[in-house]
Amino acid sequence: MRFHKKRNNYVEIDLEKKIVKVAIIGNPNVGKSVLFNKITRGKAWVGNWPGVTVEKKVGKIKFNNVVIEITDLPGVYSLTANSIDELIARRFILEEKPDIVIQVVNATNLERNMYLTLQLLEMDTKLIIALNMMDLAEKEGIKINVEGLEKELHTPIIPTIAIKNVGVRELIRRTIEYSEESTPSMKFKVRYDPEIEKAIEMIIEELSKLGVERKLGLNYRWVAVRLLEDDHEVTRILKENGFENIVEKALEVRRELKEKLKTDVEFMIIENRYQNILELSQKYVERSIRREKLTNLIDRILTHPLIGFTVFIVVVYSMFLLSFNVGAPISELVSEALSTYLYPVLRYGIQNEFFSSLLADGVLKGVGIILTFIPILFFLFLEISFLEDVGYLPRVAFLFDRYTSKFGLSGRAVLPLLVGFGCNVPAILSTRVLGSDKERKLSIAIIPFMSCGARLPIYILFTSIFFKGIEIPIILSIYLVGVTVALMTAILFSKTIFHETQPSYIIEMPPYLLPSIQNMLSKSWTYIKSFLIRAGSIIVGISVLIWVLSITGPEGYLGIESLTDPEKISNSWLATFSKTLEPLFKHFGWDWRVIASLMLGFIAKEVIISSMAVIYSVGEENLMIELSNYFNPLSAYSLMIFTLLYTPCMATVATIRSEVGLKYAFMIIVYELMIAYLTASSLIVLAGVIHHGF
């Protein structure tokens, strides 16, 4: 009981010597991330597993004089290594050899969760089961004999309700205690078909003759079973270490067994595991039939073809209303504060003009853009986490999948894509709710075509000059072009890069739950933190680079007046590059000033208008008159289409890079520039044909 003396036992205590390495694993939707957050108190290092876009979270806590280093493994149904997630989880357990593995089990769904339990026990891990969602199980009339199951599995089982912080301390306490005990001598063994058992015995004998366990540190029985299941990873490891013979032998045994059993051994093994599970559940689980009427009713409403869509539209609409009506004014306040208070201090408070402009016009501009994103990101992520935790997202997936699957996307992609209309950055980050790596990359490639809020002012400005009276249909047509290009890109990418026409997936339909505010906050903070850390530095870097290109030119340093003086800026590198590109854009009717403004639009799309004001040397209020001298409806429309489709803003690009890597981000930039150029060009050609036709 001494552990319960003090409430705050997590504080620094320097006596610690011992580090307990813990891995936490479980099926999707068992409350694993909630439990992880409760254990680590939201303090975790977040990154990606090497080489993939699967999120890795590691937390460290001190409990009395022990340090627990806890790694959150991806949510998996098994450790067969079918998917990247499974491979990551399995490699971690085999290679990092954590002292304790905690499996979070959903008590309302014990049988399916136990499939993973049996595999973990077979791998010879020191396992603790956190039997989570006990309150829900009780509500559903499920009674589990924890003691009995604990004894039969020879594995500690701690009942928890992670969301209410019930059982979490006990789990930590037991983890430390168990790590000090020696591994139990008695073990639960999965009983397979007698023929399979015979084959396992035989392979084990061969393995022990060769001393595989000593050399590779792998459990014999596990290796034997895996060989019978035709496991490529185990086969590879054995071959690499010179045990080809045993692999050959196993293959032979498999063939013989298939003859005898009249079925594939690997499928028989899965069936046998489930037979073991059903025996256990008959002994230790009692179910009084109780229908979950409320869940069924809500499900019927949310997945109804008509009502479901209506609810979805209302949900998304209120989401946008909240984020942009509450978030956007805060963003404006932040940017106001920066430009009225901090900007003058940096710009005029420092003697050296070059240095002060670098800080004010380069660094501060970048930092300002990052900061203005945060309020909107915060609200959007809070809402997305809410929808995720409450259990709404799987229902949306069900509703839309029938339509999205034609484009190689599952129904889950709908939400991130819609978020893209508000802002591309959170949209890209929120693709983390999607299942597979492929689906994430595909969604990320098309999100920039969702016309975000920052592009709207440009459409409004140009339509009000050139399309008076028909502004709304023109603006709608631009959004439509964006969606069409996005869907076509999805088809193209899924058929070429990803070689997949139909996404195949399994999504759980969890019961509706009241989410925990702490979990929602910590999730949104995780998103924002990764944006700040991973995208932030790039945004500042690009902002400074553009500053340098504006104040220097082929003749050298132009002076910082170049930022406000159209005469000087026309000698900058930025203008020089734009002039070089002029011939490419001649048929659009654009001169270098448009190109330079679009280049500056890389900072943020809303910058295009203010850049035009500087470059055309008029105030923003007179820009309309000035522009009407330079553009006609056609060149204006092509500019709007180009603005819609071309390279997304640097914050988006930086986010893409941090989420899926530099190579992919670069490919998207090139692809999107190309699409923008081709679409706008064909528009001009088409207009020319129609014009001359009449």
Next chain:
Amino acid sequence: MTSKHHSFPLSNVKEGSRVRVVEITGGRGLTRRLMEIGILPGTEIEVVKNNFPGPVIIKNETIGSICIGYGMASKIIVEVV
């Protein structure tokens, strides 16, 4: 294969019916994945929702409540119980 004319893909089953899995006709990987979450030959399941030609929501005590994409569902052959 004797019950072939009584059995059909899960994707074509009416909402609210109870069915039994007869076989999974997908490749090894798919069969494995489905079996590992508890969709084994002989398993009885309830079809809660079917958004034909779209995903299907199925349910039983072992599996819980899950949504399976159309492509997968069309490879699970079932018979009405």
